[in-house]
Amino acid sequence: MDAPTGCGTALVTPFRADGSLDEPTLYNLAQWQVESGIDWLVACGTTAETPTLTDEEWLRVIRIITEAVAGRIPVWAGATHNSTREAAQRAALAAKIPGVTAILTANPYYNKPNQEGQFQHFRAVAQATAQVSDLPVVLYNIPGRTGTNLEPATVLRLIDAEPNIAGVKESSGSLPQITELLTLVPRSFHVYAGDDNMALGTIALGGAGLVSVASNQIPTDMTAMMHAALANDWTTARRLNRKYFRLLQANFWETSPGPVKAVMAMMGKLEEHYRLPIVPVAPSTRAKLERIAGELGLLVHGPQPEGDLGLF
Template sequence: MDLIGCGTALVTPFRADGAIDEQSLYSLVQWQIESGINWIVACGTTAETPSLNEEEWLRVIRIITEAAAGRVPVWAGCTHNSTREAVHKARIAAQVPDVTAILTANPYYNKPGQEGQYQHFKAVAHAVKLPVVLYNIPSRTGTNLEPATVMRLIEDAPNIVGIKESSGSLPQITELVTQAPRSFSVYSGDDNMALGAIGVGARGLVSVASNEIPAEMSRMIEEALTGDWPVARQINRKYYRLIQANFWETSPAPVKAVMAMMGRIEEHYRLPMTPVSQATRSRLERLVGELGLLVHAPQEEGDYRMF
């Protein structure tokens, strides 16, 4: 799997009655692809996946793959703190047509050590033939997947082909890039670290902000990967406040609030996620208005080469 660019960790839109808003989800996929996004992650962290039962989880993956229709790769999120359950989910997802890779994160809550994580990820990888992308996100799971453990996994499970790195540590990302085989892909899992990660050799970004601005984020990553750093930095400068705003409160509450302001989804959540506070909402509304993103507001392309 030689995939570079920007992928979107897509939100799951809900209706007021709590059901998945399938029509909105289908439309989001169309918009993402039309905007130039390089791949889509179904049922990642931003999708409120822990709030989906297995039937809903599988339905979301199917809707996204059907909407994508092979135009872009689709990664299926298969994370569980029970290795047996993670293996079970990976096997089911691998049978869905057009799922191109399995994305699986550290086992949460259990806080396994390096050996436990090694055994866990190896079991998931050995259970499927699809490429597997590791997902290291210590802020959510309570445990860090160290580069030395990643190297063991690459050696013992050849279908582990990449990692979404959300440790927030540029030195750790650099260590992975410099130690892993060239065939292994490191992706930034943090929008605010994307340019730094690409600067040391990462192959792209799995983005939250691309839910709101897919064309802009995909262009920023493309420019960075092709070495046009002035353009990439200018795009980053323009939208960095939005990138930060998506984490003013626990994600995905801010990003779903912004997408509702843009008219892309209705703003509904599954408990324990709740809407942002009124103070945060007011700040978001002001920011989104300043960026010209309200309710499909037409935007000028802009010359990002101008400083």
């Protein structure tokens, strides 16, 4: 399947109060996303609290999402680890799951490898994927979470080295770096915004779309904003961005997905449970989130409880 354009959701992982996966809610969330017109889904990305999932849970989340989607839209499977061997093994496992259409893999976290280390790491993941499937690999540059930045020159080396590396989710937060990347990469290579508040700038520079956090809450309008921008309908794109800008910012007032899940619970989409080290947002943050959600017409319930303390 060709690399998608538009808006993809980095889907949250719902949990029950006892810390177990809330599988029916996850299935329903994926269904709702498809019905809301989202262009693709990301299973087991950063927003999914993936580092807290066991290997078995990681596979189960991907399978539930692909089953719910049933081939209607693409599904990217997150395969990230700070051990190159583990990341490569995960990519190979995920690539075999029916319905998975791409592998998304982030910088190795904690190790802080240099550019050569990242080159060798991503190359190994791409090669492991190619050994079992013809799926594309999308790199994921998120230095704020991993402690290391994937530079444009290294991306170019990877494109030349491994033909299945088809795109990058850019979450560096650096518009100059995104501009450099889009200036240098082949037109067939897709650069996706990894930050909601950088989406319009990335599209204006030639980006292919957005992997969104806010689309967990507002999939229809985030998709409409991306489609408008890609169609050069900047009046519509800017109007939607202005409407939801406070929510896009609020989702990162505290560590994601804390604010995202808090608002989704207010919307009645899930029960608000986390796994440590993620904890519920502070009461002051919750109050402000509820006010914004109310002003945007997202609330379906009254004030929500503060959620459990994420003891699992």
